[in-house]
Amino acid sequence: xxxxxxxxxxxxxxxIDTDQIIPAQHLVYNLDDPEERKNFGRFCLSSVPPELSGLxxxxxxxxEDGECASEYQIIIAGGNFGCGSSREHAPVAxxxxxxxxxxxxxxxxxxxxxxxxxxxxxxxxxxxxxxxHIATGDRLRIDLQAGTLxxxxxxxxxxxxxxxxxxxxxxxxxxxxxARTAGLY
Amino acid sequence: xxxxxxxKILAAHAGREKVAPGQNIWVNVDVLMxxxxxxxxxxxxxxxxxxxxxxxxxxxxxxxxxxxxxFTTDPHANRNLEILRTIAKEQNLKYFYDAHSPAYxxxxxxxxxxxxxxxxxxxxxxxxxxxCTAGAFGEFAxxxxxxxxxxxxxxxxxWLKVPPTMRFIFDGPPPPYLMxxxxxxxxxGEIGVDGATYRAMEFAGDGVLALKxxxxxxxxxxxxxxxxxxxxxxxxxxxxxxxxxxxxxxxxVVKNDEDASYYSERVFKSADIQPTVARPHSPENRATARELxxxxxxxxxxxxxxxxxxxxxxxxxxxxxxxxxxxxxxxxPATMEVARAMEHEKVDxxxxxxxxxxxxxxxAPPSCAACLGGPPDTFGRLNGREICISTxxxxxxxxxxxxxxxxFLASPYTVAASAVRGRITDPREFL
Ligand code: SF4
Numbered sequence: 087x088x089x090x091x092x093x094x095x096x097x098x099x100x101x102i103d104t105d106q107i108i109p110a111q112h113l114v115y116n117l118d119d120p121e122e123r124k125n126f127g128r129f130c131l132s133s134v135p136p137e138l139s140g141l142x143x144x145x146x147x148x149x150e151d152g153e154c155a156s157e158y159q160i161i162i163a164g165g166n167f168g169c170g171s172s173r174e175h176a177p178v179a180x181x182x183x184x185x186x187x188x189x190x191x192x193x194x195x196x197x198x199x200x201x202x203x204x205x206x207x208x209x210x211x212x213x214x215x216x217x218x219h220i221a222t223g224d225r226l227r228i229d230l231q232a233g234t235l236x237x238x239x240x241x242x243x244x245x246x247x248x249x250x251x252x253x254x255x256x257x258x259x260x261x262x263x264x265a266r267t268a269g270l271y
Numbered sequence: 272x273x274x275x276x277x278x279k280i281l282a283a284h285a286g287r288e289k290v291a292p293g294q295n296i297w298v299n300v301d302v303l304m305x306x307x308x309x310x311x312x313x314x315x316x317x318x319x320x321x322x323x324x325x326x327x328x329x330x331x332x333x334x335x336x337x338x339x340x341x342f343t344t345d346p347h348a349n350r351n352l353e354i355l356r357t358i359a360k361e362q363n364l365k366y367f368y369d370a371h372s373p374a375y376x377x378x379x380x381x382x383x384x385x386x387x388x389x390x391x392x393x394x395x396x397x398x399x400x401x402x403c404t405a406g407a408f409g410e411f412a413x414x415x416x417x418x419x420x421x422x423x424x425x426x427x428x429x430w431l432k433v434p435p436t437m438r439f440i441f442d443g444p445p446p447p448y449l450m451x452x453x454x455x456x457x458x459x460g461e462i463g464v465d466g467a468t469y470r471a472m473e474f475a476g477d478g479v480l481a482l483k484x485x486x487x488x489x490x491x492x493x494x495x496x497x498x499x500x501x502x503x504x505x506x507x508x509x510x511x512x513x514x515x516x517x518x519x520x521x522x523x524v525v526k527n528d529e530d531a532s533y534y535s536e537r538v539f540k541s542a543d544i545q546p547t548v549a550r551p552h553s554p555e556n557r558a559t560a561r562e563l564x565x566x567x568x569x570x571x572x573x574x575x576x577x578x579x580x581x582x583x584x585x586x587x588x589x590x591x592x593x594x595x596x597x598x599x600x601x602x603x604p605a606t607m608e609v610a611r612a613m614e615h616e617k618v619d620x621x622x623x624x625x626x627x628x629x630x631x632x633x634x635a636p637p638s639c640a641a642c643l644g645g646p647p648d649t650f651g652r653l654n655g656r657e658i659c660i661s662t663x664x665x666x667x668x669x670x671x672x673x674x675x676x677x678x679f680l681a682s683p684y685t686v687a688a689s690a691v692r693g694r695i696t697d698p699r700e701f702l
Contacts, residue, residue, distance in 0.1 A: 101464055101465075101553060103665075103667045103670075105643070105644075105665070105667045105668070105669055105670045106667060106668060106669065109644065109669050109674075110643040110644045110645055110670075111644055111645060111646055111647065113308050113339075114308075114340065114345060114347030114348045114350075114351060114646070115347060116311070116315075116347070116350075117311070117312040117315055117417070118311075118312070118315035118319075133667075133668055133669035133674050134668070135668050135674060165465060166464060166465040166468070166498065169464060169465070169498065170400065170495075170665060170667060171399070171400050171643070172309070172397075172398060172399055172400040172402075172414040172415060172416055173308070173309065173416070174309070174312065174416030174417040174418060175312075177416075192465060192468065193468075194465070194468065194498055195468060195469055195498065195500055196400055196414055196415060196416060199415065199416065199419060200415075200416035200417075200418060200419070203416070203418045203419055203422075204416065204417075204418040251295055251432075260418065261418060261419065261422055261430075262320045262418075262422060265422060265426070265428075265430075268297075270297065270426055270428060271425065271426050
């Protein structure tokens with residue numbers, strides 16, 4: 087887990103479900119093949135309705151046509167991010183697209199677990215609804231130690247909720263590394 | 272202070288006297304289920320972590336059920352079926368219900384109980400969010416991703432945060448025009464799609480115990496649509512009769528302690544609930560069928576783990592008997608067992624299959640089919656700007672195919688009634 091995460095913001099609304107993150111027709115690619123795995127990045131967030139893609143104005147593609155990585159590394163979202171199916175392809179897709187952190191008001195449980203246990207990205211929660219304060223394209227810095235998110239474009243700083251118990255897993259790298267330190271195997 | 276069913280099951284599997292909500296614990300898993308969409312990735316991670324020659328912790332506790340993308344020419348989807356075959360052989364897995372073979376079953380959450388893999392008091396982990404369906408048998412059942420499942424494959428263990436329990440009590444048996452789908456859509460409308468996040472949802476009361484096993488499964492199935500970690504129903508004679516018919520493995524019935532404490536308790540009078548519909552694009556957009564009456568539809572779909580069980584087919588057939596569908600109507604039995612039953616179960620002298628066919632509906636072999644969209648050649652998929660009414664569980668943008676389409680979720684009664692009229696219809700008009 088990096089101490090400082092910097093990148094451009096992509097803003098989404100509430101209830102971004104895993105079908106919007108990676109539509110079911112794309113679940114067929116081989117996760118173990120590095121080339122094929124890039125497809126998960128390529129179709130990441132492709133089912134978000136256009137008017138809600140990249141708020142406040144929408145109509146911003148998360149990924150340019152034909153690309154596999156996004157120019158946005160930090161997703162800022164409303165409540166219940168990652169609801170729906172248990173597909174781990176969802177955090178994998180965000181990871182393949184280059185997303186390092188999601189900052190949401192709240193998460194659906196399975197997505198949160200998958201993000202943490204697979205070590206794909208850091209799922210931060212905020213007490214405040216940030217999507218009304220940050221715009222797509224703003225440059226952000228997350229400081230893990232300080233527990234803050236700063237908008238580098240205007241200097242505004244917001245606090246992040248502590249990661250709690252899952253910080254241990256994120257620090258270890260993934261749940262396997264964590265389970266080994268816990269003496270599980 | 273006592274414990275809830277969920278807490279007791281988790282404590283027993285963690286080797287502890289007591290657990291409390293919020294605690295993180297490692298528990299032993301009784302059954303791990305995976306399918307064609309997540310199985311290959313899960314075994315991929317397993318091999319990477321435990322070595323190319325690693326063996327799973329217990330080849331008799333893993334159930335492999337291909338069900339999502341079965342009847343498609345998509346080469347990647349078919350390759351995934353191949354990968355499952357290789358894995359099953361190499362790992363010597365006892366329970367592999369291979370596609371395109373006599374062992375094929377269909378949708379995992381309906382196949383699991385039919386094949387005797389759901390037992391009271393156990394822990395079932397599945398790489399599918401609707402694994403919570405099996406809570407209808409009084410066990411702890413929840414969905415996880417590939418990484419968690421890969422750790423289970425290697426160790427038989429998983430870490431879980433003990434959830435507090437929200438109780439939903441239904442007073443009085445539901446009136447004859449209501450189905451479990453109406454009850455659960457009502458609840459989700461009440462608490463929202465994140466109303467039960469990180470919590471167990473227990474369904475109780477004489478209204479729930481009046482339901483058949485399949486209907487109870489519908490309640491637990493959609494716990495995930497409210498964000499619930501698991502759904503659960505206390506086992507009774509109906510549960511035990513079903514389970515014992517399908518397995519001779521011993522199990523322990525676990526019930527709530529008298530003095531268990533709950534996060535919340537809500538009581539509904541079953542008779543007050545109306546045939547309920549969830550409008551696009553969220554299961555929490557609740558309306559009654561009456562409020563939406565007249566809304567034009569272009570497509571009707573009856574299938575999935577939520578609405579493709581035998582009781583769902585019986586209900587739809589009751590409405591369709593002697594009537595014609597006004598819009599393309601797609602019927603997908605969840606499993607082979609349901610498909611076979613449709614050929615001999617009758618309403619008014621006609622088999623369910625005959626009723627659907629005379630009504631002009633198309634029937635496909637069991638699988639998840641268009642419930643999750645899938646490859647473009649999937650049966651019943653929404654490919655344009657359709658307006659669909661469906662017995663499935665999710666109406667997110669693009670869930671059943673095209674993101675230009677709209678999906679209304681409803682009970683098999685309501686879907687069948689709407690298919691006949693070509694617009695959303697309260698099933699009481701036909702029942
Ligand atoms: S029928 Fe639908 S909800 Fe059920 S397991 Fe299949 S895809 Fe998932």
